[in-house]
Amino acid sequence: MISLTSYIGPKARIGRNVEIAPFVYIGDEVEIGDNCEIMPYASILPGTMLGRGNRIFAGSILGAAPMHREENGHGRLIIGNDNIFRENCVITTGSFGRATRIGNSNYFGADISVQSGTLVGNRTTIQAGCKIGERCEIANVVLIQHMTLVDPDISIGTLAEVQALCHVGKKVPPYITVGGPSADFCLLNTLRLRQSGVPEEAIVRLRMACLQIYHCGYTPHAAVKRIEAKYGESEELHLLLKFLSDVRVAER
Template sequence: MISPLAYIHPEAIIGENVEVGPFVFIDKNVVIGDNNVIMPNANILYGSRIGNGNRIFPGAVIGAIPQDLKFRGEETTAEIGDNNTIRENVTINRGTAAKGKTIVGSNNLLMEGVHVAHDALIGSGCIIGNSTKMAGEIVIDDNAIVSAAVLMHQFCHVGSYVMIQGGCRFSKDIPPYIIAGRDPIAYCGINIVGLRRRGFTNEQIESIHNAYRIIYNSGKNVTEAIAQIKEEMTMTPEITYIVSFVENSQRGIIR
């Protein structure tokens, strides 16, 4: 299962049933779990931690040092969970002293040319489109869909179950359950189709919709809108998540 044309450092730890194609480079201080497929010309560099059942396509580079001038060679990692598909030429840099690790969860699809910068945190069940670029210390919650050629500013936070239109660029946070698009990027309604596909009930969807009507259509500022939601709405898990996301936003939410 391991090509004689691959290079694997003798200190690397490789699990069972791992397929390694020709011209793969696996560095020292790398841990790779079971049942992974690493296709030709992929590079798994120092500090990479890869779970089980991942498919890593040609030209991917995992664990390269951060593109951050503050990096001073500290011991950091790039950590990938289970059952991810990492397509051609994806780059996932390892962390810096800021957080120490870059994390990609499980069951994600990262399409061709995606860049995940240092100290990023991507949840599970996400789809990231071709050539999307994510700057340092961003956070993407579970089950988000980020379309192709999206530019995401450092420190931004994207909520769960969002759909972001291709070609967007943004420097503010995108709250959960919504569609974001246009130029400049803006709130375009809730992600009804995505929520139904994920099993949300009509009651849950209507509740989410009512919360965003208050945030985006009431004419109130964000602080006033959140106060109204707390006063008038039942604090279901979905509404609690929306309120917590908005209240804890460091960059402010898109409008």
């Protein structure tokens, strides 16, 4: 059902069974997939592509122009399926050839902003009041708790967790929980690993690797090699090592 009090641009493409509440604005060059729900006073601006089954709550703005002085008009915002955007979310389009991309089955709490060029994977939760800077990369099944600020160009790995009220100014490896005002303490996120079905043997390897990297002073490569020599190889260890190795190369 489409309310008569909403505006839909003549070049917008609307899928089947889409509910558009009163006072919604949908611009030109917008694509909305089947079975989406768009609540009152939401705006979907040019350059936005929505997949199936998304829910956009009241007052949210999807496809806002990039928020920097050098913004060069609307780029692209590409959103997958079954995402939830609670009240007053602001998601900007990409700029300078890099789109903002959001995967599937993510949850965005109220009053958050995601800046241009950021990539969000699948099944990630970003709770109310968070601010995500430009060109961040947030992997799958990440939890970012309330009122957290993430600086531009930050990567957050799979199954990582950022506790509430953090200022994240450095990359967060996979499987790690960080907390404190500057995200300066970390520990292995064993609870979420178990909830995601990671085998206990893999969790033991990851715990030993984190102990050696963060508390014994080994390099990531040396720590992983020591763990593999004792316990055997692990897909989770290789993902952790790749992430940490990429971080070291980028920071040189």
